[in-house]
Amino acid sequence: MLGPFLxxxxxxxxxxxxxxxxxxxxxxxxxxxxxxxxxxxxxxxFAALTVARLTDEIDxxxxxxxxFVIAAAVLGAALALVGWYAWREYVARGSGPGERRRLALLAxxxxxxxxxxxxxxxKGAWPLWVALAATASIxxxxxxxxxxxxxxxxxxxxxxxxxxxxxxIANFLDGFGQTLWGSDIYTINLGLPKDPIFLFExxxxxxxxxxxxxxFAAGIAAVLVVVLAVFFQKTRVGRALRAVADDHAAAQSVGxxxxxxxxxxxTVAGLVALAAGVIWGAKLxxxxxxxxIALKALPVLIxxxxxxxxxxxxxGLIIGAGEKLSEIFxxxxxxxxxxxxxxxxxxxxxxxxxxxxxxxxxQGLFGERIIERV
Amino acid sequence: xxxxxxxxxxxxxxxxxxxxxxxxxxxLTDISFDIAKGEVRAIIGPxxxxxxxxxxxxxxxxxxxxxxxxxKGVRRNQMxxxxxxxxxxxxxxxxIALFRGMSTLDNIMxxxxxxxxTGLLWQALHIGPARREEIEHRKAVERIIEFLEIQHIRKAxxxxxxxxxxxxxxxGRALAAEPELLLLDEPMAGMNIExxxxxxxxxxxxxxxxxxxxxxxxxxMSVVMDIxxxxxxxxxxxxxxxxxxxxxxxxxxVITAYLGVxx
Numbered sequence: 001m002l003g004p005f006l007x008x009x010x011x012x013x014x015x016x017x018x019x020x021x022x023x024x025x026x027x028x029x030x031x032x033x034x035x036x037x038x039x040x041x042x043x044x045x046f047a048a049l050t051v052a053r054l055t056d057e058i059d060x061x062x063x064x065x066x067x068f069v070i071a072a073a074v075l076g077a078a079l080a081l082v083g084w085y086a087w088r089e090y091v092a093r094g095s096g097p098g099e100r101r102r103l104a105l106l107a108x109x110x111x112x113x114x115x116x117x118x119x120x121x122x123k124g125a126w127p128l129w130v131a132l133a134a135t136a137s138i139x140x141x142x143x144x145x146x147x148x149x150x151x152x153x154x155x156x157x158x159x160x161x162x163x164x165x166x167x168x169i170a171n172f173l174d175g176f177g178q179t180l181w182g183s184d185i186y187t188i189n190l191g192l193p194k195d196p197i198f199l200f201e202x203x204x205x206x207x208x209x210x211x212x213x214x215x216f217a218a219g220i221a222a223v224l225v226v227v228l229a230v231f232f233q234k235t236r237v238g239r240a241l242r243a244v245a246d247d248h249a250a251a252q253s254v255g256x257x258x259x260x261x262x263x264x265x266x267t268v269a270g271l272v273a274l275a276a277g278v279i280w281g282a283k284l285x286x287x288x289x290x291x292x293i294a295l296k297a298l299p300v301l302i303x304x305x306x307x308x309x310x311x312x313x314x315x316g317l318i319i320g321a322g323e324k325l326s327e328i329f330x331x332x333x334x335x336x337x338x339x340x341x342x343x344x345x346x347x348x349x350x351x352x353x354x355x356x357x358x359x360x361x362x363q364g365l366f367g368e369r370i371i372e373r374v
Numbered sequence: 375x376x377x378x379x380x381x382x383x384x385x386x387x388x389x390x391x392x393x394x395x396x397x398x399x400x401x402l403t404d405i406s407f408d409i410a411k412g413e414v415r416a417i418i419g420p421x422x423x424x425x426x427x428x429x430x431x432x433x434x435x436x437x438x439x440x441x442x443x444x445x446k447g448v449r450r451n452q453m454x455x456x457x458x459x460x461x462x463x464x465x466x467x468x469x470i471a472l473f474r475g476m477s478t479l480d481n482i483m484x485x486x487x488x489x490x491x492t493g494l495l496w497q498a499l500h501i502g503p504a505r506r507e508e509i510e511h512r513k514a515v516e517r518i519i520e521f522l523e524i525q526h527i528r529k530a531x532x533x534x535x536x537x538x539x540x541x542x543x544x545x546g547r548a549l550a551a552e553p554e555l556l557l558l559d560e561p562m563a564g565m566n567i568e569x570x571x572x573x574x575x576x577x578x579x580x581x582x583x584x585x586x587x588x589x590x591x592x593x594x595m596s597v598v599m600d601i602x603x604x605x606x607x608x609x610x611x612x613x614x615x616x617x618x619x620x621x622x623x624x625x626x627x628v629i630t631a632y633l634g635v636x637x
Contacts, residue, residue: 104462146391176522235508236487236490238490239476239480239483239487240484240487242473242475242476242480243473243476243484243487245475246472246473246474246476247471247472247473247474248474249435249455249467249471250467250471250472250473251473251484252435252454252455253433253455253457253458253459253464253465253467253548254459254464254484254485254487254488254547254548254550254551255456255459255460255487255488255551256456256484256487257454257456259458307475
């Protein structure tokens with residue numbers, strides 16, 4: 001009995017890590033701008049689609065000319081953006097005159113580099129690392145576009161208005177990704193061993209079966225979590241992010257540039273979406289339904305707390321393990337006791353758990369309690 | 375304390391013919407005055423006179439449609455609030471704008487934000503220069519906490535603090551930036567007499583010890599007359615008086631604005 005239990009538990013925990021990865025993206029943006037970013041799922045799909053399409057070469061149907069041009073332009077602009085940001089952060093510190101000219105120069109240089117990369121790999125399948133780097137810069141560019149075109153115009157607005165804006169972004173991205181890259185189901189090959197690993201074969205009959213892809217995902221998530229948690233709690237930028245979430249005007253008055261901060265969070269959230277998208281994509285195939293895993297992140301957030309990075313992880317683990325265990329062990333009991341058809345518990349277990357949490361601990365396990373002087 | 379007769383030769387900031395309107399409402403009309411380096415400058419006026427709008431223009435939250443603001447000899451156009459902060463302008467708000475979820479310490483620490491220089495990478499790793507810098511700034515913050523006598527609430531989330539203390543924390547956050555020009559929007563509103571006296575003492579100490587130029591909005595006339603070197607009076611978005619406290623006390627237009635015609 002212990003063997004299957006442990007196996008289910010470990011499988012559940014590893015799936016939970018994947019939920020955590022998605023939830024992490026939500027937490028980042030919520031912490032830094034007080035906005036529930038409904039577009040996180042769409043960003044996961046978009047990132048996964050981009051990686052899949054760039055590494056893809058199905059039956060000689062390589063990237064077409066239009067994709068080549070788009071890739072060159074986007075990559076160029078993205079590199080320019082990263083260069084400009086690095087310049088501001090490390091060299092110039094703060095904005096000054098001549099910024100537009102520098103930006104134009106960087107954009108030109110970036111487009112050139114982007115063009116070379118796109119030319120070198122444009123006609124065939126890109127190696128995974130090039131595709132990942134390209135997608136990372138595209139996510140940065142996306143963050144810039146979102147900040148420039150949407151958020152900048154909504155400074156000091158109600159949270160609900162920002163939320164509606166992210167709904168719009170979600171729908172746009174879902175469609176735009178498919179316009180750009182097509183709506184077929186793609187695969188991402190991370191080159192990981194496909195064969196399951198068996199552990200403790202001496203202890204349990206048959207051993208414990210573990211999927212190496214899930215183990216890999218857990219490793220990635222662990223690294224991301226540690227870096228992000230330290231970043232938020234201990235650093236200048238982390239404190240600035242929390243300050244922006246609390247009060248826009250006050251944050252600006254102490255010299256925190258709202259636009260840059262939003263650019264940083266959305267970029268980081270985009271990179272987290274990339275990590276989640278690649279891992280989910282490798283596991284399930286890249287298809288529209290990936291954007292729906294955002295809905296699985298909701299109970300994770302309620303459990304862990306909307307503002308806590310560790311909360312997103314613990315919440316994901318609890319949900320992941322809970323739903324698998326309930327499916328395997330709770331379902332048979334329910335079937336016996338109430339003469340039900342059984343099954344399907346996995347689909348609603350997370351939401352029931354979230355509901356119970358809402359009743360007894362609305363701020364989640366690690367969320368900040370809302371303190372209000374009346 | 376008598377109104378202090380000191381002389382201030384250098385102009386730090388000058389406002390020339392500023393006009394600001396929201397839609398059809400004229401918040402400020404053709405206002406000019408200057409703030410001298412090292413002085414305590416008060417802006418007074420009845421409710422809705424445009425005092426806060428004036429501070430918001432100086433600090434970059436609003437951009438006036440007409441006129442110019444010259445700061446440290448440089449004429450500024452369309453400055454953003456964080457740029458004003460970068461150039462040494464710090465402020466507090468009429469309705470306290472603290473980061474409610476953070477502790478007193480962290481709130482004041484955000485004021486040091488601009489003085490921290492290490493790059494993102496070091497910070498993400500939280501080692502080396504980033505760590506040393508954090509410690510160094512923490513010391514500066516501790517000095518401010520001591521100066522404002524708020525050691526006992528160092529770790530308390532500011533959302534739970536009483537009003538007077540919140541105002542003090544907000545002042546601390548502004549001071550942490552080591553500003554050249556400190557804008558205070560009604561620093562004593564809603565305080566009892568003792569709290570007001572403490573606040574006056576802090577403001578004067580900041581001015582004396584650090585030479586910080588202060589521009590404050592205040593309704594309590596006795597306070598204004600006591601601590602400021604010069605006073606600007608606004609009414610319905612227009613300037614109706616400008617001078618030392620003694621001059622303002624005798625100014626007919628000011629008396630009319632405050633007490634009505636036929637006082």
